[in-house]
Amino acid sequence: MDKRKSYYLIADTEATNGLDDPIVYDLGVAIIDNKGKVYKNRSFVIDEVFNGMPELMKSAYYANKLPQYHEQIASGERQVVSYATARKEIHALCKEFNVKAIIAHNMNFDYRATTKTQRYITKSKFRYFFPYGIELWDTLKMSRDTICKQKTYIKWCEENNYLTKNGKPKATAEILYRYISGDNDFVESHTGLEDVMIEKEIFAHCKKQHKKMRKLAFGS
Numbered sequence: 324m325d326k327r328k329s330y331y332l333i334a335d336t337e338a339t340n341g342l343d344d345p346i347v348y349d350l351g352v353a354i355i356d357n358k359g360k361v362y363k364n365r366s367f368v369i370d371e372v373f374n375g376m377p378e379l380m381k382s383a384y385y386a387n388k389l390p391q392y393h394e395q396i397a398s399g400e401r402q403v404v405s406y407a408t409a410r411k412e413i414h415a416l417c418k419e420f421n422v423k424a425i426i427a428h429n430m431n432f433d434y435r436a437t438t439k440t441q442r443y444i445t446k447s448k449f450r451y452f453f454p455y456g457i458e459l460w461d462t463l464k465m466s467r468d469t470i471c472k473q474k475t476y477i478k479w480c481e482e483n484n485y486l487t488k489n490g491k492p493k494a495t496a497e498i499l500y501r502y503i504s505g506d507n508d509f510v511e512s513h514t515g516l517e518d519v520m521i522e523k524e525i526f527a528h529c530k531k532q533h534k535k536m537r538k539l540a541f542g543s
Contacts, residue, residue: 332413367408483507
């Protein structure tokens with residue numbers, strides 16, 4: 324590990340139980356640098372939710388992917404762990420790499436999901452999931468202040484009808500990655516680790532612009 328570099332943990336959650344009280348069943352993370360290079364990654368399927376809350380899982384937004392999860396768990400491609408184990412491993416990664424920030428695309432949701440799940444499963448014995456004191460960054464804010472302001476991106480969104488109801492360029496991870504990769508047929512997986520792999524590219528692309536941008540998920 325090159326101690327001269329800055330390292331980040333980028334995360335993506337898949338949750339059930341709606342947007343207001345999301346409960347995490349899939350969590351992907353990766354340790355990356357400013358250029359998006361991956362040093363370690365983990366994929367966690369949360370046992371207490373995936374196996375312990377079958378009725379809730381049936382109503383998950385991406386419940387159609389459940390057969391895929393079962394196949395990948397059976398083949399060893401995905402690991403089923405307790406939420407406490409996932410938390411422990413993420414804390415260990417942050418410590419090992421002296422992580423500068425924890426990043427997500429729309430961190431507001433991922434923070435809410437991980438925190439609510441933590442409090443629900445532990446009956447509030449443990450209230451926070453991510454390590455205390457590490458900054459939380461949001462690539463949604465970062466991209467809105469960089470990529471979404473570029474004339475080429477605005478024109479591309481207009482040509483492809485990737486506009487919000489207000490006529491502004493969309494800033495979803497899927498659309499941003501289509502632009503960055505040049506693959507206009509790309510479809511987001513909506514599974515934790517796979518989505519992390521596209522979100523790290525969005526982060527690296529934002530950093531490459533060397534523009535002033537908001538990073539903090541909260542308070543900026």
